[in-house]
Amino acid sequence: MRIRGQAFRTIFVADDGWTVRVIDQTRLPFELEFQELRSAEQAAVAIQDMVVRGAPLIGITAAYGVALGLRSDPGDANLARVLALLGATRPTAVNLRWALARMEQALRAVTPAARMERAYAEAALMADEDAATCEAIGRHGLPLLERLALQKGRRRLNVLTHCNAGWLACVDWGTALAPVYKAHDAGMDLHVWVDETRPRNQGAALTAFELGAHGVAHTVIADNAGGHLMQRGAVDVCIVGTDRTTATGDVANKIGTYLKALAAYDNGVPFYVALPSSTLDWTLQDGVRDIPIEERAAREITHVAGRAPDGTRVAVEVVAPGSPAANPAFDVTPARLVTGLITERGVCEASAAGLRSLFPEAPGAAT
Ligand code: MRU
Numbered sequence: 001m002r003i004r005g006q007a008f009r010t011i012f013v014a015d016d017g018w019t020v021r022v023i024d025q026t027r028l029p030f031e032l033e034f035q036e037l038r039s040a041e042q043a044a045v046a047i048q049d050m051v052v053r054g055a056p057l058i059g060i061t062a063a064y065g066v067a068l069g070l071r072s073d074p075g076d077a078n079l080a081r082v083l084a085l086l087g088a089t090r091p092t093a094v095n096l097r098w099a100l101a102r103m104e105q106a107l108r109a110v111t112p113a114a115r116m117e118r119a120y121a122e123a124a125l126m127a128d129e130d131a132a133t134c135e136a137i138g139r140h141g142l143p144l145l146e147r148l149a150l151q152k153g154r155r156r157l158n159v160l161t162h163c164n165a166g167w168l169a170c171v172d173w174g175t176a177l178a179p180v181y182k183a184h185d186a187g188m189d190l191h192v193w194v195d196e197t198r199p200r201n202q203g204a205a206l207t208a209f210e211l212g213a214h215g216v217a218h219t220v221i222a223d224n225a226g227g228h229l230m231q232r233g234a235v236d237v238c239i240v241g242t243d244r245t246t247a248t249g250d251v252a253n254k255i256g257t258y259l260k261a262l263a264a265y266d267n268g269v270p271f272y273v274a275l276p277s278s279t280l281d282w283t284l285q286d287g288v289r290d291i292p293i294e295e296r297a298a299r300e301i302t303h304v305a306g307r308a309p310d311g312t313r314v315a316v317e318v319v320a321p322g323s324p325a326a327n328p329a330f331d332v333t334p335a336r337l338v339t340g341l342i343t344e345r346g347v348c349e350a351s352a353a354g355l356r357s358l359f360p361e362a363p364g365a366a367t
C-alpha cells in the first residue's frame with residue numbers, strides 16, 4: 001500500500017540481502033521509521049513489544065526471525081531453540097504457531113548446510129502469499145459492500161472497524177480493510193468509523209494513519225461510541241479482523257470486539273470478520289473456553305502514550321495512583337453473532353459447515 005504516494009510493505013529484506021527491515025509501529029502515526037532485525041532475539045522483542053503486531057504480520061516476522069536465528073548456527077538444537085524463543089512471544093494470534101510449524105517442516109527436510117538459504121526463501125514466499133491472500137480477501141469482500149451500497153441507494157456507506165486489521169497488521173492490503181481499499185479504489189463513496197481501541201490505540205494511531213494515507217474518509221471514535229452510532233443508523237456494516245478463529249467460527253480479536261458484535265446484533269447491523277486461512281485454528285471447537293487470551297502489562301492501562309506539544313513522545317499517567325489495573329488484550333465473539341467470514345477463498349457462514357465448505361481439505365475440521 002502507499003504512504004504519501006510511495007509503495008510500502010510492513011516487512012522486507014534490506015539491500016544487504018539478510019537484514020530484515022520492519023516499519024516500527026510504535027513510532028506511528030507521528031514518525032515513519034524502520035527498525036532493523038539482525039537476530040532471532042531482536043525479532044522476538046519486536047513481536048513482544050509490538051514494533052510489529054497484527055496476527056498475519058506476527059507470523060511473517062517470526063518466519064524471518066527463524067532465518068535470522070539460523071545464520072550463526074543452522075543445527076538441529078539451535079533450530080529448536082529459535083522456534084521455542086519465537087513461539088513464546090505472544091499467545092493469542094495462531095498465525096505465529098502456523099508460521100513456525102511451516103518453517104520447521106521446510107527446514108527439517110533439508111540438511112543444516114542448506115537451511116539458512118531455505119529459511120529466507122520460505123519466509124519470502126510466506127510474505128508474498130500473505131499479500132496475495134489479503135488482496136483476495138479484498139476481492140471477496142468488495143461485492144458485500146457493493147450490495148449494501150446498492151440497498152442504500154448508493155448513498156455513502158458507513159463501515160465500522162475495531163483495532164487495526166489493515167495493511168499494517170499484515171504484509172500488504174490488510175484483512176478487514178482490504179475490502180474497504182478495494183471499494184475506495186473502485187470509486188465507492190464510503191466512510192470508516194475507526195474505534196480508537198484502548199489501551200494501545202491501534203485504531204487511533206494505525207488504522208486512522210493508513211486510511212488517511214490512502215485517502216479513505218474516516219472518523220476516529222471512542223470505543224464506547226459504536227453502540228450509539230448503530231442505534232442512530234450511522235453504521236451500515238462492521239468489519240473486523242481476527243487473531244484466531246476456531247473450526248466452528250468463534251472469533252478472537254482485540255478486546256472490545258465482542259461488545260461491538262453484541263451492539264451490531266441488537267441493531268441488525270451485519271457483522272463480518274475478515275481472515276486469512278492461516279488464522280484458522282482447526283484444533284479448537286469452543287473459542288470462549290479454549291482460545292488463550294493474552295494478559296498484557298498493567299502499564300498499558302495506567303499510562304497513555306502520545307505526542308507532547310513540543311513533538312517529543314511521552315507517556316502520561318491516567319489512572320489513580322496505586323489502583324490496580326487488568327489488561328486482557330483479546331476477547332472472543334461467538335459465531336452466532338458473526339454474519340459471515342470473509343476469507344481468501346470466499347465468504348462463508350461462521351460455522352463448522354460454512355468453514356468446511358470453503359476448506360474441505362482442512363485437517364480435523366469440525367463437522
Ligand atoms: O495486539 P495486536 O495489535 O497484535 O492485535 C492484533 C490486531 O490488530 C487485531 O486484533 C486485529 O483486529 C486482528 S489481526 C489482523
